Each structure stands twice: as C-alpha cells, then as structure tokens.
Amino acid sequence: MTRYKLTIAYDGTKFHGFQRQPKLRTVQGVLEKALFKMTKGKEIDVFGSGRTDAGVHAFGQVIHFDYPGEIPANSMLKAINSLMPLDVIVKDAQIVDNSFHARFGVKKKTYQYRVDCGHYTDPFKRFYTGHYPYKFDLKRIEESIKDLQGTHDFSSFAASGGVIENKVRTIYAATVKFDSVQNELIFEFTGNGFLYNMVRIMVATLLEIGNGRRDVHDFIRLYEAKDRQEARGTAPASGLYLKEVFY
Amino acid sequence: MTRYKLTIAYDGTKFHGFQRQPKLRTVQGVLEKALFKMTKGKEIDVFGSGRTDAGVHAFGQVIHFDYPGEIPANSMLKAINSLMPLDVIVKDAQIVDNSFHARFGVKKKTYQYRVDCGHYTDPFKRFYTGHYPYKFDLKRIEESIKDLQGTHDFSSFAASGGVIENKVRTIYAATVKFDSVQNELIFEFTGNGFLYNMVRIMVATLLEIGNGRRDVHDFIRLYEAKDRQEARGTAPASGLYLKEVFY
Numbered sequence: 001m002t003r004y005k006l007t008i009a010y011d012g013t014k015f016h017g018f019q020r021q022p023k024l025r026t027v028q029g030v031l032e033k034a035l036f037k038m039t040k041g042k043e044i045d046v047f048g049s050g051r052t053d054a055g056v057h058a059f060g061q062v063i064h065f066d067y068p069g070e071i072p073a074n075s076m077l078k079a080i081n082s083l084m085p086l087d088v089i090v091k092d093a094q095i096v097d098n099s100f101h102a103r104f105g106v107k108k109k110t111y112q113y114r115v116d117c118g119h120y121t122d123p124f125k126r127f128y129t130g131h132y133p134y135k136f137d138l139k140r141i142e143e144s145i146k147d148l149q150g151t152h153d154f155s156s157f158a159a160s161g162g163v164i165e166n167k168v169r170t171i172y173a174a175t176v177k178f179d180s181v182q183n184e185l186i187f188e189f190t191g192n193g194f195l196y197n198m199v200r201i202m203v204a205t206l207l208e209i210g211n212g213r214r215d216v217h218d219f220i221r222l223y224e225a226k227d228r229q230e231a232r233g234t235a236p237a238s239g240l241y242l243k244e245v246f247y
Numbered sequence: 248m249t250r251y252k253l254t255i256a257y258d259g260t261k262f263h264g265f266q267r268q269p270k271l272r273t274v275q276g277v278l279e280k281a282l283f284k285m286t287k288g289k290e291i292d293v294f295g296s297g298r299t300d301a302g303v304h305a306f307g308q309v310i311h312f313d314y315p316g317e318i319p320a321n322s323m324l325k326a327i328n329s330l331m332p333l334d335v336i337v338k339d340a341q342i343v344d345n346s347f348h349a350r351f352g353v354k355k356k357t358y359q360y361r362v363d364c365g366h367y368t369d370p371f372k373r374f375y376t377g378h379y380p381y382k383f384d385l386k387r388i389e390e391s392i393k394d395l396q397g398t399h400d401f402s403s404f405a406a407s408g409g410v411i412e413n414k415v416r417t418i419y420a421a422t423v424k425f426d427s428v429q430n431e432l433i434f435e436f437t438g439n440g441f442l443y444n445m446v447r448i449m450v451a452t453l454l455e456i457g458n459g460r461r462d463v464h465d466f467i468r469l470y471e472a473k474d475r476q477e478a479r480g481t482a483p484a485s486g487l488y489l490k491e492v493f494y
Contacts, residue, residue, distance in 0.1 A: 011370040123258040123334045
C-alpha cells in the first residue's frame with residue numbers, strides 16, 4: 001500500500017458537502033468512486049483535512065488515502081483527474097509516508113470569505129460570495145478584526161450541533177481587504193482549528209460591527225459571554241473557501 | 248401603453264439562450280412570464296437587442312416592451328426584479344418613447360470574451376470562461392487583432408445556419424489584454440453587428456494565431472477566402488458576454 005496526499009479544489013455548489021453520505025453527491029463520495037474504478041472494485045477510504053458544508057468551496061483541501069501498489073504521484077494525479085467531474089480538480093499529488101494523516105496532522109488552516117457589496121444580488125456571484133448590500137465602515141471592521149487574533153474561547157461562535165467540548169482556538173492571522181474592482185470584502189482567517197460554522201459566524205458579526213450595529217470591540221464581550229445566542233447571524237456557505245491546509 | 252427599456256444581466260449557464268422557445272427555460276421566457284404575472288394575464292412581447300445562445304452571458308443586454316398603463320421606471324425595475332430568478336437581474340429601467348426599438352435601434356454592441364489560460368480546467372471558471380491551456384505569444388495576438396478593425400466581409404466567420412445574406416460588418420474596436428491575477432485573456436469587440444457565432448470563431452482563430460498555428464495576418468487571407476471551413480474552430484459559449492448595447 002502507498003499513501004498519497006492530494007491537494008484538491010472544488011466548487012461546492014452542487015455538493016452536499018465534503019463528507020460521504022448515502023445517496024447524496026459529496027466530494028469524498030466522488031473521490032472514493034474514482035478510486036473504486038481505478039482499483040477495479042476495492043473500497044478505499046479517503047481522509048480529508050476536515051469537512052466542508054454544502055455550498056462551501058475549496059481552493060486547497062487536502063486528502064490522503066492508501067492505494068494498493070505504487071504508481072508515480074503525477075500518474076495518480078492524472079488518473080484521478082480523468083475520473084473527476086468538472087467541479088473537482090486535483091491540483092497536486094505526492095507520495096507520503098504512513099505517518100502523514102490529512103486530518104490529524106493539520107497544524108493550521110486558512111479560510112477565505114468573500115462578500116459581494118453590490119446593491120443587488122449579482123447573477124454571477126450568487127454561488128460564490130456572501131452578499132451585504134448595506135453600508136459599512138471598513139475602518140471599524142479593520143479595527144475589530146484585530147481582536148480575533150490570539151487564543152480565545154470561541155463558544156459564542158460555535159453552531160449548535162458541534163460535539164467538541166473544548167472551544168478554545170488560536171487565530172494566527174485575521175485580515176480584511178476591500179477589492180474595489182470586484183466590489184467585494186475579502187476576509188482571511190488562519191488558525192489552528194475552527195469550530196462548526198465559526199468563520200461564517202465571525203464574518204456575520206464583523207459585518208454588523210462595520211454597519212455600526214455592534215460595538216467595535218464586541219468580540220471581547222462575546223468571548224466572555226460564551227453564548228451562541230449573542231453572535232446570532234451566520235454568513236451563507238456560498239462565500240466560504242477552504243484556502244490552504246498546513247502540516 | 249408605455250414603452251420600457253431595460254438593461255439586464257444574466258448568467259446564461261442555465262438558460263437555453265435568450266429567445267423564447269416552447270418548454271425550454273429562456274431569458275425572454277422568464278421576462279414574459281413575469282410580465283404575464285404583473286398584468287394578471289396579458290401576454291406582452293419582449294424584444295431583445297439580439298439573441299444570445301445557450302450558455303452565453305450578458306452584463307448589459309437591452310430589451311423593450313409595451314406595458315398597459317404607466318408606472319414609474321424605478322417601480323418597474325423593482326417589480327420585475329422581485330419576479331426574476333437569481334440568475335437574471337434588471338440593472339436599469341427607463342421609460343422611452345415609441346420610436347425606441349431594442350433590436351432595430353442598435354448602433355453598436357460590445358462583446359467580451361474571457362479565456363482561462365490555466366493548465367487544468369478550473370472548477371470555478373468552467374461556466375464563465377473559455378479555456379486555452381496551450382502556449383501563446385500575446386504579441387502575436389495583439390498584432391493580429393488590429394486586422395479585425397474596420398469594415399470587412401466576415402463570411403469566413405459566420406456559422407452555417409445563419410440566413411443573413413450580407414456578411415459585411417464594421418468592427419470599431421478589437422482589443423485583448425492579459426489579466427495576470429485571473430490568468431485570463433480578455434478580448435473585447437465593438438461593432439455595428441455580429442454574425443452568428445462570429446465572436447467565438449474570431450477568438451478561436453486569434454488563439455491559433457497566438458499559438459503559431461496560423462500566420463499573424465491570417466485574417467486578411469480569411470476575409471478573401473469567404474469560406475467558413477477556413478476559420479474552423481469556435482470558442483465555447485461559456486466565455487462570451489454581451490457587455491453593452493449602444494443606441
């Protein structure tokens with residue numbers, strides 16, 4: 001058996017998320033189906049760095065699997081790409097040793113979140129951005145986002161349904177920029193781990209701060225509150241991209 | 248009756264083109280259906296500046312129709328937008344006098360064509376660009392595209408199926424630029440009229456010139472040839488955008 005590490009991109013629009021589910025089209029599902037074909041009927045488990053929800057995209061999701069026999073990494077890349085639907089692409093393939101694990105080996109991850117600021121819903125962006133047609137003060141968002149960096153208890157930013165007890169995470173970098181050509185706010189967050197819906201809840205809160213509906217330093221209060229009801233909004237899945245996974 | 252001129256944008260991916268067709272989802276179809284609702288059952292004809300094919304997009308298609316009674320232009324815009332699916336948006340509405348005709352009044356049109364130059368098919372661009380993963384020399388394309396400007400017989404660039412006899416058209420501007428952030432070639436053509444598939448055939452020819460498979464001044468030869476077989480290729484619909492219509 002040879003262990004392969006693949007970096008993949010996908011348009012999440014038409015997937016019911018990353019994780020395999022019976023009868024539903026998922027990213028893990030199409031990958032495992034391809035490997036089933038390549039091995040002429042062997043069931044191979046694909047491990048991802050983590051799940052992404054329905055509608056969430058990836059520029060650089062990382063997976064691994066063990067393949068019977070050894071074929072060159074570049075041949076593996078081409079073979080799988082030839083079996084992928086057009087909304088998934090393998091960007092890189094490497095042979096790694098058996099100590100590598102796509103999920104347990106993650107050191108940090110970067111997520112991007114894109115928000116279209118146009119007045120109307122843009123027909124070309126509806127699956128690829130969130131949408132915020134209201135006024136905001138970029139300076140307030142820039143000031144506020146600094147409070148996200150560091151180690152905090154993110155209980156206020158975890159969607160119910162998560163089963164993880166420890167909600168302390170470290171965010172190494174949190175940035176925002178305004179792309180005036182695209183008329184989009186582009187957020188990026190790099191951290192050692194993210195709770196369920198955490199990025200989408202943080203973005204919704206940042207937009208409310210920008211709009212003046214929350215205090216600039218409301219994050220400080222929310223860390224103390226440890227109450228999901230306090231953060232409330234969740235930005236839509238369509239704006240979220242898993243950008244990079246670090247090992 | 249009041250005549251309205253609307254500027255609309257649409258993502259053509261899920262439309263069988265602009266023109267109404269029985270049982271198929273078309274842009275004209277969804278507009279006429281909305282007007283049918285607004286008038287509680289009157290059939291109103293929508294006139295577009297011209298058709299776009301299945302998969303072709305628009306940033307600025309122009310239409311007109313006659314509406315029973317007069318409502319303010321901005322109310323018309325809001326009313327129709329409230330009835331549009333998410334892949335169509337009305338960007339502007341104006342009341343015009345009865346001499347205005349969306350099709351017969353066209354003075355010139357601008358089309359944009361986007362070509363993704365990445366090695367692989369990008370999952371996020373498959374519906375929104377053409378794709379050219381081969382080498383090209385931008386200077387050759389820049390030199391060649393100058394030959395398109397002016398008044399020429401475009402018989403070599405008209406897809407069979409067209410019924411128009413006179414294939415002489417004037418192109419006022421033809422430009423190309425390379426967007427290094429998106430890794431895309433962006434072509435723009437402004438002319439007094441375009442034959443069926445003409446832009447897509449011109450782009451395919453320009454790419455072959457860039458690749459060195461045709462002479463830099465092959466357009467001169469093609470004007471003389473007046474033979475569709477000579478130009479051959481047609482770039483895919485997904486990269487084409489009707490950008491602006493001038494009256």
